Amino acid sequence: LDIDSSDLKALQVIETELGVNSQRSSASDVNPCGRRGVFCERRHSATTGEYVLRVTRLVYRSRSLTGTISPVIGMLSELKELTLSNNQLVNAVPVDILSCKQLEVLDLRKNRFSGQIPGNFSSLSRLRILDLSSNKLSGNLNFLKNLRNLENLSVANNLFSGKIPEQIVSFHNLRFFDFSGNRYLEGPAPVMSSIKLQTSPHQTRHILAETPTS
Numbered sequence: 001l002d003i004d005s006s007d008l009k010a011l012q013v014i015e016t017e018l019g020v021n022s023q024r025s026s027a028s029d030v031n032p033c034g035r036r037g038v039f040c041e042r043r044h045s046a047t048t049g050e051y052v053l054r055v056t057r058l059v060y061r062s063r064s065l066t067g068t069i070s071p072v073i074g075m076l077s078e079l080k081e082l083t084l085s086n087n088q089l090v091n092a093v094p095v096d097i098l099s100c101k102q103l104e105v106l107d108l109r110k111n112r113f114s115g116q117i118p119g120n121f122s123s124l125s126r127l128r129i130l131d132l133s134s135n136k137l138s139g140n141l142n143f144l145k146n147l148r149n150l151e152n153l154s155v156a157n158n159l160f161s162g163k164i165p166e167q168i169v170s171f172h173n174l175r176f177f178d179f180s181g182n183r184y185l186e187g188p189a190p191v192m193s194s195i196k197l198q199t200s201p202h203q204t205r206h207i208l209a210e211t212p213t214s
Contacts, residue, residue, distance in 0.1 A: 001042060003053045010075035011038070011055055016166030018089065019067035022061060037063075043078060054078040056102075062086040081105040085131070088112055093137075098123055109133040109154065122146035122182050133157050133178065139183075141165055150174050157181035 011032055015021050019059030020037070031053070033040035039057035044050075067088040073082070082100070085107045086138050090116030093108070103124050109131045116139030117132070127147050133156040140162035141155065151173045161184035168174065179185060 001053050003033055003055070004043075004123045005042060006053045006075055007040075007053075007078075008032070013072045014058070014076075017067050017072075018060060018084070019065045020063065039081075042076070044181065057081040057083075059083040060087070061107075065089055069094055069097070069214060071096040073097050076100060078102055079176070080126075081107075083107040086110045090114070093117060094116045095120075100124070101126070103127060105129045106129045108135065115135055115139075117143045119143065119148065125149065128173070130154070132135050133181075141179075144168060146169070148173075152176045154178040155182065156169040160185060163187050 009210070012021075019139050027165075032038045033053050033055075038055065040053040041056045042051050043054040045052045058076075059081065061083055062085070065084070067089060068091045069084070071094040073079075073094060073095055074196065077099065079100045080102050081104060082097075084106065086109070089108075089111040090113065095118040097103070098118055098120055101124070104126050104130050106124075106127060107129065110133070113135040114137065114161060117137060119142075121143035122145055126147070126149060128149055130147065130150060130153045131152070131154045133154040135158055137155070138159040138161065141160055141164055141210060142162075144150075144153070145165045148171055150171050153168075153176065154172065156178040158181070160182045163186050165178055168177065171203045
């Protein structure tokens with residue numbers, strides 16, 4: 001099977017701007033599916049009526065990347081996972097990522113991302129794992145309000161401010177959250193219900209935001 005032509009074009013731009021291509025001798029592969037960090041799945045094409053390969057996961061973990069996330073990321077409409085952890089990537093998370101409606105895993109921890117998270121971030125309703133920890137992200141946490149399918153959440157060690165949204169208490173699937181290391185956050189962290197804690201005593205782990213003493 002061939003890779004979808006739109007996905008191929010987008011992937012070439014994304015890898016170039018992340019800095020992946022500079023690490024690869026054959027950057028112009030005809031079909032990138034299956035090479036390091038790129039995972040594809042078969043999908044039915046509405047335009048041709050035939051099956052094509054679509055990019056569903058990009059995993060570039062610990063690759064010493066120093067680039068940025070291209071706005072073209074929004075063209076990968078079947079993307080389910082974007083893992084870029086433990087690199088040196090910079091600038092903001094592009095608003096175009098909101099077009100990745102199938103996204104379930106977004107792991108950007110341990111980079112140098114800055115700026116605010118796009119306001120309508122809650123439209124990524126399929127998100128299960130969100131790790132933004134150890135960056136330089138700022139602004140409030142209102143983008144978390146409606147991410148009700150979250151199982152694992154960390155925004156630790158950033159520059160977030162304001163209050164932690166109360167809605168997080170009602171996220172039934174949430175098993176881990178970490179708000180620590182954000183010295184500008186106000187007030188106490190939410191307390192999960194005792195019923196939930198009793199039903200999964202070994203699975204549930206919460207690291208709460210420290211309340212400033214000054």
